[in-house]
Amino acid sequence: MNEHQMTSDARMNRVPHGSDTLHWYSRLMVLIVSLTAAVPFYLLILLAFKHPEGGLQSISIIPDFHLANLTEAWVKSDLGRALVNTTIMTAGGILLLVLLASMAGYSIARVRSRLNRTIFALLLICMMIPGIINTVPLYTLLIRLRGINTYWSMICVMAANALPFSVFLYASFIRAIPRSLEESAIMDGCSFFEAFWKITFPLMGPVTASVVILQGLGMWNNYAQAVFFLQDRAHRNIPLAVSLFFQQYGANWPLMAAAALIGLVPAVTMFLLFQRYFVEGITAGAIKG
Amino acid sequence: MHISTTSWHRYMALPAFALFSLFFLLPLIQGAGLSLTHWDGFSTPEFAGLDNFREFFRDERALGDVKTTVLFALGSAPLLNLAGLSLALLLNRSFSGRNTTRALLYMPAVISPMIMGSIWYLLLQPRRGLLALLFEQSGITLEGNWMLSGPSALTVLVLVNVWQYAGMTMIIYLAGLQSIPAELYEASAVEGATGVQTFRYIVIPELLPALKINVITNIIGSLSVFDVIIALTGGGPGYDTESLSIYIMRMCYGNKTGYSTAVALMLFVIILIPVIISLRFFDSMEDAA
Numbered sequence A: 001m002n003e004h005q006m007t008s009d010a011r012m013n014r015v016p017h018g019s020d021t022l023h024w025y026s027r028l029m030v031l032i033v034s035l036t037a038a039v040p041f042y043l044l045i046l047l048a049f050k051h052p053e054g055g056l057q058s059i060s061i062i063p064d065f066h067l068a069n070l071t072e073a074w075v076k077s078d079l080g081r082a083l084v085n086t087t088i089m090t091a092g093g094i095l096l097l098v099l100l101a102s103m104a105g106y107s108i109a110r111v112r113s114r115l116n117r118t119i120f121a122l123l124l125i126c127m128m129i130p131g132i133i134n135t136v137p138l139y140t141l142l143i144r145l146r147g148i149n150t151y152w153s154m155i156c157v158m159a160a161n162a163l164p165f166s167v168f169l170y171a172s173f174i175r176a177i178p179r180s181l182e183e184s185a186i187m188d189g190c191s192f193f194e195a196f197w198k199i200t201f202p203l204m205g206p207v208t209a210s211v212v213i214l215q216g217l218g219m220w221n222n223y224a225q226a227v228f229f230l231q232d233r234a235h236r237n238i239p240l241a242v243s244l245f246f247q248q249y250g251a252n253w254p255l256m257a258a259a260a261l262i263g264l265v266p267a268v269t270m271f272l273l274f275q276r277y278f279v280e281g282i283t284a285g286a287i288k289g
Numbered sequence B: 001m002h003i004s005t006t007s008w009h010r011y012m013a014l015p016a017f018a019l020f021s022l023f024f025l026l027p028l029i030q031g032a033g034l035s036l037t038h039w040d041g042f043s044t045p046e047f048a049g050l051d052n053f054r055e056f057f058r059d060e061r062a063l064g065d066v067k068t069t070v071l072f073a074l075g076s077a078p079l080l081n082l083a084g085l086s087l088a089l090l091l092n093r094s095f096s097g098r099n100t101t102r103a104l105l106y107m108p109a110v111i112s113p114m115i116m117g118s119i120w121y122l123l124l125q126p127r128r129g130l131l132a133l134l135f136e137q138s139g140i141t142l143e144g145n146w147m148l149s150g151p152s153a154l155t156v157l158v159l160v161n162v163w164q165y166a167g168m169t170m171i172i173y174l175a176g177l178q179s180i181p182a183e184l185y186e187a188s189a190v191e192g193a194t195g196v197q198t199f200r201y202i203v204i205p206e207l208l209p210a211l212k213i214n215v216i217t218n219i220i221g222s223l224s225v226f227d228v229i230i231a232l233t234g235g236g237p238g239y240d241t242e243s244l245s246i247y248i249m250r251m252c253y254g255n256k257t258g259y260s261t262a263v264a265l266m267l268f269v270i271i272l273i274p275v276i277i278s279l280r281f282f283d284s285m286e287d288a289a
Helices: A003-014 A026-047 A068-077 A077-108 A116-127 A130-145 A149-173 A179-186 A193-220 A238-248 A253-273 A277-287 B012-034 B053-056 B059-092 B098-110 B112-122 B130-138 B150-179 B182-190 B195-223 B227-233 B244-253 B257-288
Strands: none
Touching: A026 A253, A026 B059, A026 B098, A026 B112, A026 B130, A026 B150, A068 A238, A068 A253, A068 B112, A077 A116, A077 A149, A077 A193, A077 A238, A077 A253, A077 B012, A116 B012, A116 B098, A130 A149, A130 B059, A130 B098, A130 B244, A130 B257, A149 A193, A149 B012, A179 A193, A179 A253, A179 B195, A193 A253, A193 A277, A238 A253, A253 A277, A253 B098, A277 B150, B012 B257, B053 B059, B053 B182, B053 B257, B059 B098, B059 B150, B059 B244, B059 B257, B098 B150, B112 B130, B112 B150, B112 B182, B112 B227, B130 B257, B150 B195, B150 B227, B195 B257, B244 B257
């Protein structure tokens, strides 16, 4: 141990770790930003549970717990249907995305052929292109393919939009896994595909969690594509259903608030249940980038 | 080592590429072709050369939308990064309630921007909005109507967007901050560096990857803004807060499909320029570090 490190150690022992306590002004800041984040949600609850008696003028800062708004909004907005639709399209989109992106990421990470390098370069360039740029030609294409108002078209479009970033994540993750694991499996008589499926794929848990959370959230909340491709009541997703409900019941505020509240509950519940994975998923996605 | 097993792992990127070609690249190329035509979306497209692009530069509504889109991004992207970094620095210490605060700040980002925008509509409506009502109850009548002027409506949109996504930006900065090894802080303390010097010479260089991902995603996201504007102002007053991506949708439905693909290409250019400039900037920063 040299002199420099010794002084450093001595200092660290003497000086108490200052980060365990917050100054009062930092605590105040934490309180202010927490309130800024929480108050809109509280106000939404006030509105959604408002008893019709006395009108909106009589609203107080203690909720009424009048549940009829929620049931009425649920029935009139057809949000149950939208919930089923959104679940089908998100699950389908994620399944397709994980399957294709993990395979592509594996091949790109392990085989440096001209084909793979070309595909990867194209995907990287397209990572910078938001979906709205090609939505109009896609719309005309889907009319010809009879894809308007179908689940499969939204599933394919959302998976395709999410592919560049997901392949990029998988490729950089797999590059960090030692080849020797697969090579020994291949020596034992596995094919490359078996080596991928039995050895590498099970190791991809963290990156798959990251893809499922980041892209699943985007698919769940999709509006910019849904507004083009899902036009009938039977196929609309949650953001569409809420926005159309707002246009229809634009005068009844407690009812609108109730619909918005129902609309955000699934995503927020998933977030609260799997909070740790959300934070890890976003972090992994960002650090690899 | 020679391995004589099947080698179709070489082509495992092809399924992903096929999906991407059909639902992303093909429409992109088609869009470029359609931008050179007069087309209402139904009849046969008529070749028009660069007419649509000439029209774009004479189209006051389109140019106004460019201005709106760029101003929205100039407000949103820097504010988001500033807020996200400040929040990350505030939360980069251990204190009780830290995880709850982090979850609360991140929660708005998991909700569909369409639904979140609708909620803010209920809260912020001049006179009828819940905030106006609550102020009225406590004897304060809010004068003025932010929805009647373009600049104030755009300011509200920027603030709502920053409110929703500051937590997301924070999470990525927080991950960057926590990947800084403790020894670096210790070393700078030993050298007698001030807080500002530590921030300038230790924190900023180590935060470059997080900064890069946040700046790039915020530029792309804010220049293609769509949902929150539809929910909150519908592009009004007049077309004062209409973004280019909303204009693309409206032109497509307004029987100017050919023109709308030309506008989409212009938006593509408007996004690409700042993205390439910032990528160059970050590359040179990384070389210097």
